[in-house]
């Protein structure tokens with residue numbers, strides 16, 4: 192195996208030297224930093240690839256920073272080599288698992304290298320990444336917000352740029368249902384705040400237009416008391432209330448009711464009545480056929496759950512969402528990342544159940560300000576390991 196050492200004052204110049212002599216396929220076996228000098232040991236032949244694991248262990252024992260990375264990986268955006276051992280070697284489960292752990296090791300080490308590099312060369316971006324992690328933003332959103340930073344020398348200005356970009360990414364739609372009316376069905380998991388949001392929207396309608404022209408419908412919720420709860424609200428606001436046991440009976444009810452200005456449909460919890468996805472699909476198709484669907488998403492949802500739920504609703508034809516329980520959330524990053532990633536516009540937010548004040552039209556700048564305020568109040572400082580793991584497999588090493 193042919194090995195060669197290169198030294199340079201920094202990683203970038205060291206890589207440039209290697210690339211100019213060996214092209215992009217040279218394999219970095221290990222790197223070491225000593226007294227302001229970066230030392231790269233590279234190999235240029237296939238044998239090195241096959242022995243990468245042994246070299247990895249030896250290099251680690253010798254205190255090297257990172258090992259066995261093709262030069263081209265360090266110079267391109269997606270940094271992790273697809274597999275450093277040729278596919279012909281793979282086969283048995285043991286080798287596969289060995290390959291997986293090796294790949295993971297490489298990803299981690301490469302990410303650590305990239306993170307060190309980023310904190311040194313672009314400290315403002317590195318600080319912002321720390322802030323994103325503590326805001327609870329997912330890494331795709333964090334990475335794309337960083338692209339809006341035009342100046343890498345002033346933290347406050349760069350922070351302002353990313354917050355403006357963040358606010359711009361949050362879609363909102365106007366409060367059309369309490370101004371112009373329409374048919375709006377609310378869906379959401381059990382206890383997400385559907386009935387409370389219906390109450391809030393209905394109360395806003397009455398304040399603005401009086402009770403005329405509005406109806407409330409309870410659909411697909413056979414629980415004892417579900418209709419009574421809605422009927423009590425209707426009596427309070429002077430709005431007629433109806434019930435259908437199955438969502439598929441809604442079109443016939445609307446035909447019977449004739450022209451209405453505002454129809455608010457409070458549905459039974461989505462997914463709780465049937466595990467049969469075809470029933471769920473039919474219900475969504477019915478709701479789409481009569482008007483718009485808004486998903487009710489509590490801000491207290493765990494980030495991954497929020498992302499999955501928002502994506503599922505977007506696929507089902509939901510076109511708006513209502514963020515509830517803002518008063519109980521310790522972080523808004525998960526919810527806001529989820530709606531941005533699903534391209535779901537927010538229409539209302541709720542932060543309590545007092546009528547009608549606690550339901551308001553959603554405003555992206557207010558939500559971003561609240562997300563930042565919650566981070567300042569409850570945010571945990573993101574530790575270095577978390578930040579490194581957020582870089583795995585995707586960092587632009589050469590920014």
Ligand SMILES: Nc1nc2c(ncn2[C@@H]2O[C@H](COP(=O)(O)OP(=O)(O)OP(=O)(O)O)[C@@H](O)[C@H]2O)c(=O)[nH]1
Nearest residue numbers: 381382383384385386387460515516541542543544
């Ligand atoms: N703190 C707080 N509580 C809320 C909010 N929205 C709803 N709630 C409370 O959450 C509980 C459930 O709210 P509902 O409106 O009944 O939720 P739902 O989605 O209709 O529930 P199901 O019909 O049982 O699926 C109630 O106790 C509400 O008072 C909110 O924004 N903040």
Ligand SMILES: [Mg+2]
Nearest residue numbers: 385386387457
């Ligand atoms: Mg309810």
